[in-house]
Amino acid sequence: MPTRIISYKDLGLVNSRELFRKAIKGGYAIPGYNFNNLEQLQAIILACVETRSPVIIQVSKGARKYANQTLLRFLAQGAVEYARELGYNIPIVLHLDHGDSYELCQDCINTGFSSVMIDGSHLPYDQNVALTKKVVEYAHLYDVTVEGELGVLAGIEDDVASETHTYTQPDEVEDFVNKTGVDSLAIAIGTSHGAYKFKPGEDHAIRLDILAEIEKRIPNFPIVLHSSSSIPQDIVKIINDNGGRLKDAIGISEDQLRLAAKSTVCKINIDSDGRLAVTAAVRKALNEKPEEFDPRKYLGPARDALKALYMHKIINVLGSNGKA
Ligand code: G3H
Ligand code: ZN
Numbered sequence: 001m002p003t004r005i006i007s008y009k010d011l012g013l014v015n016s017r018e019l020f021r022k023a024i025k026g027g028y029a030i031p032g033y034n035f036n037n038l039e040q041l042q043a044i045i046l047a048c049v050e051t052r053s054p055v056i057i058q059v060s061k062g063a064r065k066y067a068n069q070t071l072l073r074f075l076a077q078g079a080v081e082y083a084r085e086l087g088y089n090i091p092i093v094l095h096l097d098h099g100d101s102y103e104l105c106q107d108c109i110n111t112g113f114s115s116v117m118i119d120g121s122h123l124p125y126d127q128n129v130a131l132t133k134k135v136v137e138y139a140h141l142y143d144v145t146v147e148g149e150l151g152v153l154a155g156i157e158d159d160v161a162s163e164t165h166t167y168t169q170p171d172e173v174e175d176f177v178n179k180t181g182v183d184s185l186a187i188a189i190g191t192s193h194g195a196y197k198f199k200p201g202e203d204h205a206i207r208l209d210i211l212a213e214i215e216k217r218i219p220n221f222p223i224v225l226h227s228s229s230s231i232p233q234d235i236v237k238i239i240n241d242n243g244g245r246l247k248d249a250i251g252i253s254e255d256q257l258r259l260a261a262k263s264t265v266c267k268i269n270i271d272s273d274g275r276l277a278v279t280a281a282v283r284k285a286l287n288e289k290p291e292e293f294d295p296r297k298y299l300g301p302a303r304d305a306l307k308a309l310y311m312h313k314i315i316n317v318l319g320s321n322g323k324a
Helices: 017-026 038-051 061-067 069-086 102-110 125-141 170-180 208-217 233-241 254-261 272-288 295-318
Strands: 030-034 055-060 092-099 115-118 145-150 154-157 160-162 184-187 223-225 265-270
Touching: 017 030, 017 265, 030 038, 030 092, 030 295, 038 055, 038 069, 038 272, 038 295, 055 061, 055 069, 061 069, 061 092, 069 092, 092 102, 102 115, 102 125, 115 125, 125 145, 125 170, 145 170, 170 184, 170 208, 184 208, 208 223, 208 254, 233 272, 254 265, 254 295, 265 272, 265 295, 272 295
Parallel strands: 030 055, 030 265, 055 092, 092 115, 115 145, 145 184, 184 223, 223 265
Antiparallel strands: 154 160
């Protein structure tokens, strides 16, 4: 067995098991927020401490490549201390988002992650089961929780891209969960990664009916929704008013997400909305003060905008405020 170098427990992090149990019972969802840099992580922790929300901070394969996995881990470790300094000890899960191989998941488990996603959704069913089961067996040796995925999400996110969307088949979920031993299941019900989730004029609704069917097959089992950015049009406008060119960017209705959060959906992933908030704030700051060249003068406002967005999601969409 490969030697594990760092235990997440020593870093003050938690796995997702207990958080999900409480979220299902309480009818809310925990935010799955991605980070690649210091300002994003600060915004997440500030928002979650202020709202008293548990949080899942996510690192993708692309983030590891961009920012260096060791630096990201130390940032996550720092986040635990930072939250305490801010005056509240919120539960923090460090999660690998869209892990695409056993080796990547193993590396994260060995270096302080408390939760991993193994995304075998593009594989044939039996191969997805086999890969997910293998990751679960290793992860559970160390009390690390595992998210699997059934059904294919369309769109592009870092290295993960798919043009087609395949809804999760409710007939498969019970078998998948039993055979793999996963702790949570990401499903595809019409959400897709990125800022262009629907074409103009298309029906923008996600399939809450499929979610209800899945809940019947695996009652009280933690469900995860990916690709749940709503692409706020006021933020898109700020970007476009300040030199950006985002045309027909459309997201998921927050009303539908609010309904989903009340079900057994206990983790909702939001990344693109944060990217938009940062871009809007940076474009605006630089446009208003073209003579500015201190990164703190535009990254600071970006961090503030991100914090405000995350607080809004927690309070008005996920309902995880006060649950830490
Ligand atoms: O894994 C991360 C999320 O699925 C990102 O989704 O592009 O809708 O923010 P998003
Ligand atoms: Zn995703």
